[in-house]
Amino acid sequence: MSEQRIKTLLLVEDNPGDVRLTQEAFRNANKSVDLHVASDGVEAIAFLKHEGKYANAPRPDLILLDLNLPKMGGHQVLAFIKNDHGLKMIPTVVLSCSDAEADIVKSYQLQANCYLTKPGLLDAFQTLVESMSDFWLSRAALPPERLTT
Amino acid sequence: MNPIFPTTLLLVEDSPGDVRLTQEAFRDANQAIRLHVAWDGAEAMAFLNRLGANINAPRPDLILLDLNLPKMDGREVLAQIKEDDSLRTIPTVILTTSKAEADIDKSYRLRANCYLNKPVELEAFEALVKSINDFWLTRVKLPQQRPVG
Numbered sequence: 001m002s003e004q005r006i007k008t009l010l011l012v013e014d015n016p017g018d019v020r021l022t023q024e025a026f027r028n029a030n031k032s033v034d035l036h037v038a039s040d041g042v043e044a045i046a047f048l049k050h051e052g053k054y055a056n057a058p059r060p061d062l063i064l065l066d067l068n069l070p071k072m073g074g075h076q077v078l079a080f081i082k083n084d085h086g087l088k089m090i091p092t093v094v095l096s097c098s099d100a101e102a103d104i105v106k107s108y109q110l111q112a113n114c115y116l117t118k119p120g121l122l123d124a125f126q127t128l129v130e131s132m133s134d135f136w137l138s139r140a141a142l143p144p145e146r147l148t149t
Numbered sequence: 150m151n152p153i154f155p156t157t158l159l160l161v162e163d164s165p166g167d168v169r170l171t172q173e174a175f176r177d178a179n180q181a182i183r184l185h186v187a188w189d190g191a192e193a194m195a196f197l198n199r200l201g202a203n204i205n206a207p208r209p210d211l212i213l214l215d216l217n218l219p220k221m222d223g224r225e226v227l228a229q230i231k232e233d234d235s236l237r238t239i240p241t242v243i244l245t246t247s248k249a250e251a252d253i254d255k256s257y258r259l260r261a262n263c264y265l266n267k268p269v270e271l272e273a274f275e276a277l278v279k280s281i282n283d284f285w286l287t288r289v290k291l292p293q294q295r296p297v298g
Contacts, residue, residue, distance in 0.1 A: 082260075089257035105292045108238035111231075113262045115290040128288065135284040139277065141264045143257045144250040 007137050008034040010060035012044040012077060013095075014069050021122070022064070025129035031137065036060065041072025045080055048087055060090060061142045064132075065112075067096040067103060075106060082111040089143040091136060156286050158184045159209035161193040161226060162244075163218050170271070171213070174278035179286060185209065190221025194229060197236055209239055210291050213281070214261075216245040216252060224259060231260040238292045240285065 013019050019037050026033050036057070038044035044065075047054045063081065067074035074094065081087045091113040096103065099117050107115050116132060119125050136142075158175070162168050168186050175182050185206070187193035193214070196203045212230065216223035223243070230236045240262040245252070248266055256264050265281070268274050285291075 088260075089254055091257065091263065099290075101293055104290050105238055108240070108292050109234075111237075111260050114240065114285070116288060117290055131284060131288050135280060135288075136263075139265060139280050139284075141248070141253050141266055143254050 006032050006034050007061040007142070008036070008058045009062050009064060010036050010038060010044065010047060011064045012038045012041065012069065012074070013064070013066045014039050015066075018066070018118070021125055022129060025126050026133065028126060029130045029133055031130075031133045033133070033137070034058070040070045041074065041077040043071075044069075044077050045072070048081065048084075059145065062136055063090055063092040064095050065092055067094060067098055067107070075110060078107065078110045078112055091140070091142065093132065093136065095132075155181045155183050156211070157207045157209045158182055159187060159193065159196060159212045160184055161187045161190065161212065161214045161218065161223065163188050163215065167215075167267070170274060171278060174275045175282065177275070178279045178282040182282075182286070183207070189219045190223060190226040192220075193218075193226050194221065197230065211285055212239055212241040213244045214241055216243060216247055216256070224255065227256065227259045227261055240289070240291060242281065242285065 011019065011022055013022065023035060026035060036047065038047050046052055047057045050057055065074050065077060069077065074096065078092060078094070081090065081092055094107045094112045094115045095118055097118045104115050116128060119128060160168065160171055162171065172184055175184055185196065187196050195201055196206045199206050214223050214226060218226070223245070227241060230239065230241055237260070243256045243261045243264045244267055246267045253264050265277060268277060
C-alpha cells in the first residue's frame with residue numbers, strides 16, 4: 001500500500017520481556033507504528049470491543065497474537081475475532097514460541113492469517129519483526145478502516 | 150519451511166501473460182517451487198478436490214488467487230476453499246489488480262489469508278513475487294500436508 005498513514009497494531013502478549021523486544025524491534029526497523037499491548041486474552045477482547053477503559057480504543061490494522069496467554073488462550077481469542085462480524089477481517093498473525101504442528105494447523109483452522117514462530121535468538125527475532133512488518137505493513141493491502149456498505 | 154521438500158503452489162490466474170511472469174519470477178526467487186496453474190475457478194476447484202484428470206494433484210502449500218476469473222469467480226473459489234474443512238488451512242493469498250476497498254474488505258471477510266495488489270510494472274511485480282517467497286515460503290509456518298485432526 002502506498003498510503004503513509006501510521007498503522008495501528010495490537011500486540012497480545014503476556015510476557016513483558018517479549019513486549020519490550022517487540023517494541024524495540026519495530027523501533028529498530030524504523031517502522032512508525034501505533035503499537036498497543038494487551039497482556040492477556042480478556043484484555044485483548046475488551047480492547048477490540050471497546051469495553052470499559054478501552055471505550056476509545058482504535059481499531060487495529062493488524063493483530064499480533066501469542067498463543068499461550070493467561071485467562072483466555074490465544075486460540076480462543078482467535079476464534080472470537082474470526083467469528084465477530086466487525087473484527088473478522090482484521091489480519092491476525094499468530095506469533096508463538098510453539099513449533100507444534102497441532103498448534104499451527106489449529107491456528108489456520110481458526111482462520112489465523114499467518115503463523116510465525118518466535119525465535120529464541122535476539123537477532124533472529126529482530127529479523128522476523130522486520131520481515132513481518134515489511135510484508136504486512138508495506139506490501140499487503142489491509143482492510144479499510146470503515147466501509148460504508 | 151524445510152528446503153528439502155519442494156513447495157507446491159497453485160496459481161489461479163486466467164491471463165497467460167501474468168502466468169508466464171509469475172512462473173519466471175518464482176523461478177528466479179526459488180528453485181524448489183513447483184508451480185501449478187489453474188486457468189479458471191472451476192479448474193482450481195477440480196485441482197483442489199482432485200476431480201477428473203486431477204486425481205493425483207498434490208495438495209498445495211499455498212494458493213495464489215486472482216479475483217476476476219472466468220467460469221467461477223475468485224471470490225466464489227475463496228469461499229469454497231474456506232468453507233471446506235480440509236482445504237481451509239491452506240493459506241490463500243489474493244493477487245489482483247483491484248485496489249477497490251470493497252474487494253479488500255470482502256476478501257478478508259471470506260477469510261483470505263492476505264490481499265496483495267498486482268503491480269503493473271514488471272520490476273515491481275518481480276519484487277512482489279520475491280516478497281511472497283521471502284515471507285510466505287520462508288518465514289511463515291505453513292501447515293504440513295494433511296490436517297492432523
